[in-house]
Amino acid sequence: MTRTALVTGGSRGLGRATALALAADGADVVVTYVRGAAAADEVVTMLEQGGGRAAALELDTSAPETFAAFAAALGSVLDGWGAPGLDVLVNNAGVAGSTPLGGTTAAAVDALYAVHVRGPVLLTQELAPLLVDGGHVLNVSSGLTRFVGAPAYSVYAAMKGAVEVWTRYLAKELGPRRIAVNTIAPGATSTDFAGGVIRDDERYRAMIEGASAMGRVGEPDDVGRAAAAIVSSSLSWATGQRIEASGGQSL
Ligand SMILES: NC(=O)c1ccc[n+]([C@@H]2O[C@H](COP(=O)([O-])OP(=O)(O)OC[C@H]3O[C@@H](n4cnc5c(N)ncnc54)[C@H](OP(=O)(O)O)[C@@H]3O)[C@@H](O)[C@H]2O)c1
Structure with missing residues (x-):
């Protein structure tokens, strides 16, 4: 049976690369987007050209009131794929998000x-009934939970730290459902x-x-290939773990 995967924020960047790597491993993949509908459609085209099935759905993960409708839409896609x-x-x-001391707002x-x-x-709570027993949840954190980068990333890094604790x-x-959950x-x-500072700023x-x-x-x-490896059947026995894919940054 072909595996299915959902990658939130799969329209660009690491999500896109993860979707492509999962498809290369044989999965059918749903990607989500907020503003990047056209970019998400391009990812779908690439995935389909690779021989797999794919779909793009709109999802703003900061809007939980939309999650039930999103779960229903995802369920329809999965049903359509059998x-x-x-x-x-x-x-x-x-x-x-930048939150320097002295310049941080509640809104930020x-x-x-x-x-x-x-x-x-x-x-994840909303989608848990859709997850198959023996499946995988992979949460994306950051190297910034282990080493301290620019101080203005303090709150961003703290949120990722929360993700790592929640993962465990x-x-x-x-x-009990044999679902592996990792970061x-x-x-x-x-x-x-x-x-785009990491890509574009030479200094x-x-x-x-x-x-x-x-x-x-x-x-x-x-990162995409590492993510696909973590959710492969080879790592189903690893759960509650944080796996860093940083090329050894700030060791
Ligand atoms: N790049 C790094 O150096 C790095 C390092 C460590 C961790 N991370 C983490 O890796 C993840 C992906 O980052 P990236 O580098 O790929 O960033 P990116 O290139 O800016 O892509 C961000 C993706 O997230 C989506 N997105 C943004 N806000 C959203 C929201 N409210 N609801 C749903 N989707 C939303 C975007 O969708 P649209 O384009 O459709 O708006 C886009 O697909 C993030 O969680 C980030 O914190 C990144």
């Missing part, structure tokens, strides 16, 4: 909480994230390169 459920859920969607903190913590928690509890809750923690990776890249065991910043495929 799939018994969802094998892999990747909670990837996210945004950068709430926005980071909504997309990085509340969204994955409530979306969820692993225990879903363990992938990417290092600095070349995407649109934070205005920033040089700083990361100098602090990295592998001597370069990450490319989306580096």
Whole structure:
């Protein structure tokens, strides 16, 4: 039976790369988007050209009031594919956010909480009935929970820390269903994230390169392939774990 996967924020960046890597491993993949409908459609076309089935659905993970309707839409896609459920859920969607001491607003903190913590928690709860026993949940954290980067990322990193703690509890809750729940923690990776600074700013890249065991910043495929490996059947016995894919940043 072909595996099915959902990647939130699969229209760009790490989510897109994860969707492509999962499809390369033979999965049928649903990606979600907020503003990037056209980009998500391009991902769907690429996935279908690779021989798999694919779909794009709109989902704002900071809007939990939409999750029940989203679950119904996802269920319809899976039914249309004749799939018994969802094998892999990747909670990837996210945004950068700057919260310097002295310049942090309640709205900025709430926005980071909504997309990085509340969204994955409530979306996973909504989708849990669709997950097949023996499946995988992969939550996307950050290397910034292990090492301290720019201080303005304090709240962003704290939210990712919350994701890692929640991952361990969820692993225990879903363990009786043999669902593996893990965290992938990417290092600095070349995407649109934070205005594309990691991809476009030579000085920033040089700083990361100098602090990295592998001597370069990450490319989306580096993280996408790692994510696909973590949710493969080979790692079904690993649960409640944080796996960093950063090329050895700030070791
Ligand atoms: N890049 C890095 O260096 C890095 C490092 C560590 C962790 N991460 C984490 O990796 C994840 C992906 O980051 P990225 O680098 O791929 O960023 P990206 O290139 O900016 O892509 C962000 C993706 O998230 C979606 N998204 C944004 N806000 C959303 C919301 N409210 N609801 C649903 N989807 C939303 C976007 O959808 P639309 O385009 O359709 O709006 C897009 O698909 C994030 O959780 C980020 O915190 C990134």
